[in-house]
Amino acid sequence: MFRFVVRRLLQVIPVLFVIVTATFFMVRFVPGGPFTAEKTIPPEILKNLEAHYGLDQPLWRQYLTYLGSIARGDLGPSFKYPNRTVNEIIGDKLPVSLELGALALVIALALGLTLGVLAAVRRNTWLDYLASSAGLLGMCVPTFVLGPLLVLFFGIHLGWVNASGWDSPADRVLPALTLGFVYAAYIMRLTRGGMLEVLNQDFIRTARAKGASESRIVFRHALRGGLLPVIAFLGPGIAGILTGSFVIETIFQIPGLGREFVNSAFNRDYTLVLGTVILYATLIVGCNLVVDVVQVWLNPRLKFE
């Protein structure tokens, strides 16, 4: 297992290198630049701005300089925010996205796994139909519909929580629920499917024949195999949920990284685009690695090879 992890970690380096290189040149070839605005900056001022950020150098030299600075862990200055570095911006915004993502993930797992297992065990009963419909609804209703609906009811009609913001613990409830519900729906469907498949297998019948209790069958024997599709989904899922959601952050005015990521592309804030892409890529690669390890651990048919 140790060799497996080390080998996978070594593979990460060329992957990140390709991602950085491709992103670096892609953002440069997009029309427009970081200093284009409705009001045009006079050419002499533009020249000084470009000199300040090293944009007057040939592209290959900028690329080498950039590679050098990320090797030192410095993601460079932001173009949109004078006197802020990309490291500072990520340091500011990532914890917010992580917190929101972690809360949503807990909600998603609690709801999704419970409903999924229940639906599979009580298959074709009203409970199954209810859980399955809720799952379908959760997948179909987009967050930009669910979020404002929750705000209208709990924030404006009942006045229990704020409509937006990220100040008090109460401000976390609605965004975490909105983001959690979508993932809960996927997890519920996958859990139900996985459990149904396992529950029909011979070893479960054997366990039943030996007189094992229903709860022992479900938790001890079936769950381990039934969760495999969920684990596979959670790899990219966790990376996505932790790095923030542009839509949720916009609806609830949360100062997370998802908004910075999307806006940096519109602003042509080259260094911020690259910084967030590197972060996302690392997280996705990392989560996938963890998932692979967990899968082998759960599934005796797989080996670390």
Next chain:
Amino acid sequence: MTRCGFLCFLCFLWPFLPGCKKRETDVARGIRKEVLHRGLAADLSSLDPHLITTLPEINVASALFEGLVAEDPVDGHPVPGVAERWETSPDGLTWTFHLRANAKWSNGEPVTAQDFAGSIKRVLTKSLAADNAAMLFVLANAESWYQGGLTDFTQVGVAAPDAHTLGLTLAHPAPYLPTLLSHPIWYPVYLPALEKNGGATSRDAKWTDPATFVGNGPFVLKANRRGQVIITDKSPSYWDAANVRLNSIHFYPAEDRESEERAFRAGQLHLTEALPVGKVDSYRRDHPEMLKISPFLDTYFYRLNTTRPGLADPRVRRALARAIDRRAIVEKITRGGQSPATTFVPALPGYPAPGGLVEDVAEAARLLAAAGFPEGQGLPPLDILINNSGNHRIIAEAVQQMWRRIGVRVEINNMEMSTLLAKRRALDYSVLRSEWVADFTDPKSFLDVFRGGSNNNHTGWNSLAYDAALREADRTSDPAARLKRLASAEAILLEEMPIIPIYYFTTVRLVHPSVRGWHPLPLDRHPYKHVWLEN
């Protein structure tokens, strides 16, 4: 298991359910404690007054700093700020500002003429690369020093003979100087604080954090949680602190107007930055007391690429301009009290606007025929270039239909803003959606856009007569005569029609009835020291 899981879930949620009852809202608490909660259009790029460019940034900076001249809370005309009075020489070139002796920085140090002179030098220093540095080129020799042609800063038209006297010498008469001076690019900054935190002329200096921040405005920076809230508290060292009634202002940047409106309804905001078009009618019906619509010095117009065949002919441009029903656009599409634009410069006090542009389809058809394109036949294909936001597409579709009446067929092309701006720079368009917001309350702020050599022209059009009229206005120190000359320049612009004005903007926002001292202002910059909250 079922019950157990559900209970676990409830236990998890429990700490987040805050008593589950209606609480005192921020708005109600704010009224009690004189704390204003205000929405802002977008996240701020900086709090450095010399590096900011957008209105939301200006609207925070104006709480933290004060320039030589301030703005009247009712109509925005220039009133004494740090300077308690000023005089100008008969030729209008030399201005002397007398600074009040009791003006102080938030650290208690006096605000001096040297602070202003040093701040002006900072803006004109290349390494700062301030976007708005060119606004200071009205000072004698400022441009030449910025470009590096001049190396001796004492030649630039700014002098501080003593701590309380500041002299500004101009490159040309500018009776509008006081209104220009209320722009943040002219605000003073406390240079010793900058020196300590990375250097006065570096873009990267970190002096705008609450711990290191020094300002001279009625409020001082308390907290800056980026993307979330900026808190400014009343500054005890401000010279007019006795007349500042608010104890604190909380600014909330919100990119999404819908969620800002929900926050207003939930009692989190006293003021919103704007209101989505779709909500205007319901507020007008149900809560007219909260809906505030006022004119804003901003014109929505189409640029025409005059280097394109067809559009090179002024008759074609005039025909296109006359074939638009502007009233239909403001009444059916924008619906926020905007008015049809018959000129490029919106109405300004004392400005004799030239004869306007009216819808005249018959005349438009005649002009088009006279140009050799009867009923649009033979006219090279045109397309309207828009960016994909707001209601640009609906307006473009309306214009497309209106132009069809004179036989002109156009396509609509939409793209993201930065790409559109790159095409604009390359003159790679035929008709381009545009807007222009005034930097100061004067027609010059609009008319300079199409002066020969302007960076903002982007139409390929220029006219010696137009430039001459503007130059002549620059040399005129009598205000009324000057405005008349500016109007004659605009008449040339409207005759040649390199642009098609469509409508004048308004600000449409929600204001809680408890907000007092808040008046409609043409630049939408509101001096907070005159604002208070009262039920």
